[in-house]
Amino acid sequence: xxxxxxxxxxxxxxxxxxxxxxxxxxxxxxxxxxxxxxxxxxxxxxxxxxxxxxxxxxxxxxxxxxxxxxxxxxxxxxxxxxxxxxxxxxxxxxxxxxxxxxxxxxxxxxxxxxxxxxxxxxxxxxxxxxxxxxxxxxxxxxxxxxxxxxxxxxxxxxxxxxxxxxxxxxxxxxxxxxxxxxxxxxxxxxxxxxxxxxxxxxxxxxxxxxxxxxxxxxxxxxxxxxxxxxxxxxxxxxxxxxxxxxxxxxxxxxxxxxxxxxxxxxxxxxxxxxxxxxxxxxxxxxxxxxxxxxxxxxxxxxxxxxxxxxxxxxxxxxxxxxxxxxxxxxxxxxxxxxxxxxxxxxxxxxxxxxxxxxxxxxxxxxxxxxxxxxxxxxxxxxxxxxxxxxxxxxxxxxxxxxxxxxxxxxxxxxxxxxxxxxxxxxxxxxxxxxxxxxxxxxxxxxxxxxxxxxxxxxxxxxxxxxxxxxxxxxxxxxxxxxxxxxxxxxxxxxxxxxxxxxxxxxxxxxxxxxxxxxxxxxxxxxxxxx
Numbered sequence: 001x002x003x004x005x006x007x008x009x010x011x012x013x014x015x016x017x018x019x020x021x022x023x024x025x026x027x028x029x030x031x032x033x034x035x036x037x038x039x040x041x042x043x044x045x046x047x048x049x050x051x052x053x054x055x056x057x058x059x060x061x062x063x064x065x066x067x068x069x070x071x072x073x074x075x076x077x078x079x080x081x082x083x084x085x086x087x088x089x090x091x092x093x094x095x096x097x098x099x100x101x102x103x104x105x106x107x108x109x110x111x112x113x114x115x116x117x118x119x120x121x122x123x124x125x126x127x128x129x130x131x132x133x134x135x136x137x138x139x140x141x142x143x144x145x146x147x148x149x150x151x152x153x154x155x156x157x158x159x160x161x162x163x164x165x166x167x168x169x170x171x172x173x174x175x176x177x178x179x180x181x182x183x184x185x186x187x188x189x190x191x192x193x194x195x196x197x198x199x200x201x202x203x204x205x206x207x208x209x210x211x212x213x214x215x216x217x218x219x220x221x222x223x224x225x226x227x228x229x230x231x232x233x234x235x236x237x238x239x240x241x242x243x244x245x246x247x248x249x250x251x252x253x254x255x256x257x258x259x260x261x262x263x264x265x266x267x268x269x270x271x272x273x274x275x276x277x278x279x280x281x282x283x284x285x286x287x288x289x290x291x292x293x294x295x296x297x298x299x300x301x302x303x304x305x306x307x308x309x310x311x312x313x314x315x316x317x318x319x320x321x322x323x324x325x326x327x328x329x330x331x332x333x334x335x336x337x338x339x340x341x342x343x344x345x346x347x348x349x350x351x352x353x354x355x356x357x358x359x360x361x362x363x364x365x366x367x368x369x370x371x372x373x374x375x376x377x378x379x380x381x382x383x384x385x386x387x388x389x390x391x392x393x394x395x396x397x398x399x400x401x402x403x404x405x406x407x408x409x410x411x412x413x414x415x416x417x418x419x420x421x422x423x424x425x426x427x428x429x430x431x432x433x434x435x436x437x438x439x440x441x442x443x444x445x446x447x448x449x450x451x452x453x454x455x456x457x458x459x460x461x462x463x464x465x466x467x468x469x470x471x472x473x474x475x476x477x478x479x480x481x482x483x484x485x486x487x488x489x490x491x492x493x494x495x496x497x498x499x500x501x502x503x504x505x506x507x508x509x510x511x512x513x514x515x516x517x518x519x520x521x522x523x524x525x526x527x528x529x530x
Contacts, residue, residue, distance in 0.1 A: 004221040004222050004223065005033075005221065005223060005224075006223070006224045006225065007031050007032055007033040007194075007195075007223060007224075007225045008030050008031050008032065008225065008226050008227065008401060009025055009030055009031075009032040009033075009225060009226065009227045009228075009229060009397060009401075010032070010033050010035070010210060010223055010225040010227070010228050010229070011025075011032055011033065011034045011035065011229040011231055012035055012036075012202060012228065012229065012230050012231060012232055012239050013035075013036060013229075013230065013231030013232040013233060013235070013236075013239065013378075014034050014035070014036030014038075014039075014040045014041070014042075014180075014184070014196065014198065014231075015036075015041060015043050015044060015045040015180075015231060015232075015233045015345075016041060016045045016176075016180055016381075016383055016386040017231045017233065017345075017361075017378045017381045017386060017389060017390065017393075018034060018036070018229065018231030018378070019034070019040065019041070019180050019183050019184055019187075019386075020183065020386040020387055020389065020390030021229055021231060021378070021390040021393045021394055021397075022034045022183075022184065022187050022194070022196070023183045023184070023186060023187040023390065023409065024387075024390045024391060024393075024394040024409050025187075025194075025394055025397065026187035026188070026190045026191035026194050027187070027190050027191075027406075027407050027409060027412070028394065028398065028403070028405055028406050028407065029191060029406065030191070030194075030397070030398075030401065030403075031191065031193040031194050032187075032191075032194045032195075033194070033195050033196075033197070033212075033223060033225070034184070034187075034194070034195070034196040034197070035196075035197050035200050035201070035202075035212055036197075036198050036199075036200070037199065037200065037201040037215060038198065038199060039198050039199070039492070039493070039495070039496045039500055040177070040180050040181050040184055040196075040198060040490070040500070041176060041177045041180035041181070041500060042177075042499075042500065043233055043234070043235070043305075043342065043343075044233050044234060044252075044305075044342035044343050044344060044345060045176060045177070045180060045233075045342075045383070046176060046177050046340075046342070046499065046500060047255070047257070047340045047341055047342025047343075048173075048176060048255075048342060048382070048383055049255070049257065049285060049294070049296045049297055050172060050173045050174070050176055050289070050294065051088070051170055051171065051172060051173060051273075051285075051383075051384070052073075052074045052077050052078075052085050052170070052171040052172070052173050052383060052384045053070065053074060053170040053171065053384055054067055054070040054071035054074055054130060054133065054170065054384070055067050055070040055071075055384070056126060056127075056130055056168075056275070058070070063360060064133070065360070066360045066385075067129075067130070067133050068133040069385055069388050070382075070384045070385055071130070071133045072133075072388075073384055073385050073386075073387055073388050074170070074171050074384055075140075076387065076410055077171065077384075077387070078140075078171055080411070080412060080413050080414050080417055081179055081413075081414045081415070081417040082417050082420045082453075083415075083416045083417050083420050083449075083450075083452070083453030083454070084173060084174045084175050084176075084178065084179045084416075084417070084453070085171050085172070085173055085174070085179075086171060086172055086174065087140050087169050087170075087171055087172075088169065088170050088171055088172040088272070088273050088287060089167060089168075089169055089271065089272045089273070090167070090168055090169060090170045090272060090273045090274075090275050090287075091151075091154075091155060091165045091166070091167055091272050091273070091274045091275070092123055092127070092165060092166040092167075092168070092275055092276065093151075093158070093159070093162045093165055093274065093276050093325060094123050094162065094163055094164045094165065094166060095161055095162055095163060123166045124145070124166070127143040127166050127168050128143070130143070130168060131143055131168075140169035140171075141169060142168075143166055143167060143168035144166075144167050144168075145164055145165070145166050145167070146164060146165045146167060147163075147164055148160075148162070148163050148164060150165075151164060151165040154270060154272075155268055155269070155270060155272070155274070156267070156268050156270075157264070157268045157326045157327075157328045157329055158268075158325065158326065159324065159325055159326070159327050162325075167272075170273065170275075172273075172287065172289075173383060174290075174450075175451075175503060176383060177499070177500035177501070178415075178452075178500070178501065179414065179415070181415075181489060181490070181500070181501070182414055182415025182416065182455075183414060183415070184196050184490070185415065185489075185490075186412075186414060186415060196490070197212070197214070198490065198492055199214060199215045199216045199492055199493075200212050200213060200214045200215060201213065201215060201242070202239060202242040202243060203220070203242070204242070205242070205243045205244050205368060205369070206244075206370075207370055207371070208224055208368055208370065208371040208373055209222050209223070209224055210222070210223045210224070210225070210228070210243070210368075211223075216492060216493075225373065226373065226400065226401060227373065227374050227376065227397050227400050227401065228243070228368060228373060228374070228375040228376070229375075229376050229378065229393065229397065230243075230375055230376065230377040230378065231378045232377075233252075233305075233343070233345035234250055234252040234305035234343040234344070234345050235250075235305055236249050236250050236345070236377050236378075236379065237249055237250050240366070240375070240377065243368060243369070243375060244368075244369040245366050245368075245369065245375065247364070247366065247377065248348055249347060249348060249364055249377055249379050250345065250346070250347065250348055250379070251301070251346055251347060251348035252301075252302060252305060252343040252344050252345055252346050253299050253300055253301050253302065253343070253344050253346060254298065254299075254300050254301075254302040254308040254341055254342065254343050254344075255296065255297040255298055255299060255300075255341065255342055255343075255344060256296070256297060256298045256310035256311070256314040256315070256318065256339065256340070256341040257294060257295060257296035257297050257310070257318070257339065257340055257341070258294075258295050258296075258310070258315055258318050258319065258336050258338070258339045259289060259290075259292050259293070259294050259295075259336070259337050259338040259339070259506065259507075259508065260292060260293050260295060260319070260331055260335040260336050260337065261292050261293075261335055261336075261337050261508070262292075262293060262329065262331060262335045264329050265286075265293050265322070265326060265329050265331070266288055266291070266292065266293050268326055268329060269286070269287065269288055269293065271288055272287065272288075273285055273286065273287030273288075274286050274287070274325055276324070276325055278321050278324055279324060282298075282299070282321075284296065284297070284318075284321050285297070286322060286325075289506075290503055290506060290507050291507070292337060292507070292508075295318045295319070295321075295322060296318065297318075298314045298317065298318070299344075300314070302343055305343040308341050308342065308343045309341055310339040310340065310341040314341075315333070315336065315339055319331040319332065319333070319335070319336065337507070337508025338505065338506060338507070338508045344382075345379065345380060345381065346380060347362065347379050347380055360380055361378070361379060361380035361381040361385065361389045361392075362379045362380060363376050363377065363378060363379065363392070363393060363396060364376070364377040364379060365377075374400055376393065376396065376397065378393055387409055387410070390409070391408070391409065391410075415453060415455060416452050416453020416454045416455035416456065417453055417454070418453075418454055419454050420453055420454055427446075427449070428442070430445070430449060430454075431443075431445035431446040431449050432445060433445065433457075434446075434448050434449060434456050434457065434460040435460075437457065437460035437461050437463075437464050438459075438460040438461075438463040438464045438478075439463070439464045439468065440463065440468070445460065447476065448460055448481075451502070451503075458484065458488070459481055459484050462480045462481065462483070462484040463478045463480045463481055465480070466478065466479065466480035466483075468480075471514070471517050471518075472513070472517065473509075473511065473513040473514040473517050474504065474509060474514050474517070477502070477504075479521060482497060482502075482517075482518055482521045482522075483521050483524070483525050485497055485501045485502070486521060486522045486524075486525035487525045489501050491522060491525075493522075494515060494518045494519040494522050497518050497522060498510045498514070498515065498518055504518075
């Protein structure tokens with residue numbers, strides 16, 4: 001079959017690693033085709049802890065390069081995506097003074113050791129190193145410590161056995177999926193010769209021609225390219241198999257999270273994340289999330305990424321482990337509004353402890369069978385370091401294409417982060433402007449600004465041109481707002497809107513009535529396009 005189109009680069013996988021590489025390549029003027037078997041950021045990229053963090057725990061295994069890069073990239077994202085990436089004060093509970101010193105030394109030397117107590121000496125050393133690695137592009141204060149009494153006041157209900165609390169800053173990623181989408185939209189605006197296709201996958205590859213078939217329509221396209229990038233995450237080996245390659249690069253672990261509606265716990269956190277080592281040696285976290293509390297996460301080997309689910313055992317564990325920090329605030333299944341699970345794209349490793357597998361990234365290179373076309377598999381990586389990883393991948397691809405980098409993404413604002421207000425007064429003025437554009441109120445303008453950043457102007461104008469109707473099941477959303485998303489944000493299913501273009505599902509509000517309303521609006525917009 002003759003090829004339908006030639007692209008310089010074919011990127012398979014539209015998780016954050018694939019999207020980041022797509023965005024960087026488009027900035028260099030390289031024509032790319034980005035393909036994913038689902039929606040943008042519909043795999044592990046929508047199932048993370050939703051943090052941009054420097055990786056404090058990686059200090060314990062001596063991964064200093066990764067910690068440095070993570071801290072620097074976190075600070076870059078605070079600057080480039082201020083509408084979705086914001087500072088998050090984090091509390092580290094401490095129960096002893098000298099606990100964990102011997103196990104920490106063993107783990108640093110690569111020896112097996114269970115670390116279930118991180119005393120104040122170890123915690124102070126770790127936070128000092130963390131401050132040091134995050135000094136470049138510093139965007140947040142350095143760490144400090146609270147004694148027992150001050151800690152109890154700051155975090156009401158904290159276990160009295162906790163002797164002190166270390167306070168430092170990470171960053172939260174309020175809407176990961178929208179950040180990924182905006183990177184795609186920015187890339188396509190920079191290079192209209194590039195394309196992005198969702199719900200499409202590789203069916204075959206022969207003689208350098210790759211068959212891509214749309215999973216919703218059945219339509220097939222035959223593509224040739226100069227470079228293939230396999231950004232399939234936990235599915236990398238499966239994607240390589242479809243290309244005719246036999247690889248064993250991946251060995252992912254699943255991480256499950258739950259979102260609970262527990263006002264007492266939300267109030268006790270006081271806007272902070274609590275990041276703590278549990279009695280069984282695991283590391284867990286909980287923090288305020290969209291008016292509720294997100295709790296995570298597990299780290300369990302999984303046979304195939306398609307089999308990953310948040311099991312009953314994991315949910316029970318996550319709900320119960322909070323008692324180790326807040327014993328007076330018990331949680332039950334009735335408090336849970338949502339659970340989700342993803343598979344970390346970790347490299348294959350024969351180790352007993354999943355937590356010991358490196359979270360660093362690497363690139364493996366093969367050839368498309370019967371050709372000299374390189375296939376680059378992006379192994380590992382995480383949300384925090386996606387930009388740096390994409391930059392490394394892009395530089396390698398540019399070398400294969402015999403061309404040079406013309407620009408960097410390091411100082412490039414993302415989507416609704418462009419011209420984002422830098423003060424509360426400027427934010428209030430913009431919210432009032434959005435309220436006027438939408439013919440509603442400053443309160444609605446603030447809500448739109450928090451959802452879309454400065455892209456909210458287009459949404460507000462759409463609402464202002466409409467009859468002002470709201471969804472019956474979701475009165476916080478206007479019909480025109482959902483219609484605008486369906487028409488302008490590359491939506492193909494109602495699930496795209498409920499789970500990734502909005503936070504409806506994350507807040508536990510994607511009931512059958514909401515699904516029906518959203519689907520009716522989506523179909524109406526699709527009919528107009530067609």
